[in-house]
Amino acid sequence: MKINIELLKDLERTIDTINPEKGKIPIKILGYGEISLVFEIVDDPLHLAYKRIPIFDSVRQVKRHVWAFDTYNRILREDLGIILPEQEAIWFKDEEGKIQFYIIQQKVDTEAVGNHVIHNVSDQEVETLILLAMREMKKIWMLNKTNENLDLGIDGQISNFVVLDYNPNNPKIDETKKLLYLDTSTPMFRKNGAEAMEAILFLKSAPSFLRFLLKALFLQEVLDRYYDWRLVTIDLLANFFKEQKPEIIPLLIRRINRFFKEEAIDFNIEPITIQEVQKYYKSDKTIWVAFQNTRRIDRYIKTKLFRKKYNFYLPGKIKR
Ligand SMILES: Nc1ncnc2c1ncn2[C@@H]1O[C@H](COP(=O)(O)OP(=O)(O)OP(=O)(O)O)[C@@H](O)[C@H]1O
Ligand SMILES: [Mg+2]
Structure with missing residues (x-):
């Protein structure tokens, strides 16, 4: 998968987590759950969806998570035949040495996501x-x-x-x-x-x-x-x-x-x-x-x- 990691690092330098759409690098929010922020970068030629999950304190923790992510998705896709988007987990240390973790997926059409579909069909x-x-x-x-x-x-x-x-x-x-x-x-x-x-990660945003x-x-x-x-x-x-x-x-x-x-x-x-x-x-x-x-x-x-x-x-x- 083609990913521009420098762009992400630049984004991390300038992100405004209170008004994320107003930062230096223009992003548009695609959705949010209770923990992650899901966005696209405006005019991104790669058509990617970025899930920013800021919950990791240590390299050991994030490595374990990448392993769990890879294993889980391999089982879903290969053993069960569940269709997943093309995707990758990436992480890096930002300028302050903090771990930044993203799941990057190929972007899908918002209209086709279930919670939109249910409002437009019988x-x-x-x-x-x-x-x-x-x-x-x-x-x-x-x-x-x-x-x-x-x-x-x-x-x-x-x-x-x-x-x-x-x-x-x-x-x-x-x-x-x-x-x-x-x-x-x-x-x-x-x-x-x-x-x-690691179960406690579920609570990290609390x-x-x-x-x-x-x-x-x-x-x-x-x-x-x-x-x-x-x-x-x-x-x-x-x-x-x-x-x-x-x-x-x-x-x-x-x-x-x-x-x-x-x-x-x-x-x-x-x-x-x-x-x-x-x-x-x-x-x-x-x-x-x-x-x-x-x-x-x-x-x-x-x-x-x-x-x-x-x-x-x-x-x-x-x-x-
Ligand atoms: N690849 C994608 N392309 C377009 N939109 C997406 C994509 N992934 C997620 N979204 C939008 O963002 C919403 C939330 O994404 P997702 O379900 O992956 O995380 P989440 O529910 O926030 O997870 P959690 O609550 O565990 O943090 C989706 O319902 C969808 O509307
Ligand atoms: Mg969800």
Whole structure:
């Protein structure tokens, strides 16, 4: 993959993490999750998407992460046949000696990313999209079932899937469509029960005064959730609240329960109920809103009171 590392170093020198689109090198935000900032460089002839993940303190830590990233993605692609973008993990030390880590991917058309697609196709087609996502996930849990000492997790949210050969001017989804999986930067797998990725990294974007508390309260729960197909599915469903499409959830639940009965019978998964999805959404929302608010406070303390750099980009108020 062709990457201009000097450009990235230049970007690191000048990035404004509070207003990232206003820095010297013009970037445009493609999306953000809770930790990474995903952007493109304006007029980039290479058409790349950059995921900036500022969580590493040591070379040992980042090397381990690159290993976990490579291994996880090799399993997804080669063993399971899941389609991934062309991508690479890179890191370097910036001028201050701090480790900067990026996942760089070939850029996909934003219109074809699942959370955009669901607003532009019929309910029937959203149902089909979800079915296709469930079939991708089945590959993961088939592997988990047949491998005693290996467990894979995945984040099944609809914003992580891209519809290939999608025409935004004539949007259509049917069962012949292929999906690409984007969210490859968190390598979730366990060998003999041991997490490949250093678990504490999940919390790195939390204010240090909170990390201890979050670790004690939520870390294991949040991690385990990605290894449990039923919970991953509930998470996928609950996201339709955040996407402002709650009315479609009952339809999707019925389709998913049928999928579990017809196509995944060997996994013995109990039917999902709307009450569970609602309850999950409420608790998840509470956790994330509290998390984002304390991060804003932390940023204020660092930048305004101590005049230090705040390394994470915080999205504006997310409508949930
Ligand atoms: N290769 C890409 N091309 C175009 N847009 C992308 C690409 N990768 C990601 N995006 C956009 O950015 C969003 C977030 O990316 P991704 O899912 O990889 O990270 P994330 O959810 O932020 O992960 P985390 O929360 O673990 O930090 C995607 O939903 C998508 O809209
Ligand atoms: Mg994502």
